[in-house]
Amino acid sequence: MAVTSAVSDLVKSVAELFSSLVGAVYTIVHTFFAGILHLFSGFFAFIGDIFAGVLDLVGGLGKFITGNIVILGILAIGVYGYFHFTQQGQLQGRQSAKKIN
Template identity: 30%
Template sequence: MTSVIASIKDLIYSVFEVIFSTIKASFDAVFSIFHSLFASIFSVFGILLNTAKDAVGAVGGVGKFIASNIFVLAFVGIGIYGFLNYRSRQGRPVKVGNKKLN
């Protein structure tokens, strides 16, 4: 008699285990679908943010390049102006081509 009761108990346990494992598998499937959907949406936002950050970095790099070129050209211009001014104060004529400037 004990084996019959144990067998019925095991049968009921197995039926409930099948039902609960089916429900758990369904919830896991729905959760994994939502998780992958949210992960893909957030990855798109991450890609957009990284692209914007890289674009700002590139513009900053170009800005630094232009600013350094302006600085170098201004330095060369000041040097040329100082040299021409020095030459004119020494009494030597400053010539550009065949023209005399002072």
């Protein structure tokens, strides 16, 4: 009886050792391929984030330039109006001075 239980324990130990080795190999291979997959998916997410950031930057720059163009246009209209109306006032003053004389 002792010999048969020792042999059965030996067989169980060898089977557990083999099962453990197969599980370890599977875990290593699975982890390796999962890491490669995550590496590529992370790379594509990184590229997508870069393009999103660039588009956000370009949009912000476009809004900034558009805002500045609008402000400069309003200032140009104001300066034009100021010079135009001050020249008209000077011309009217000269014309009325000529009529008085």
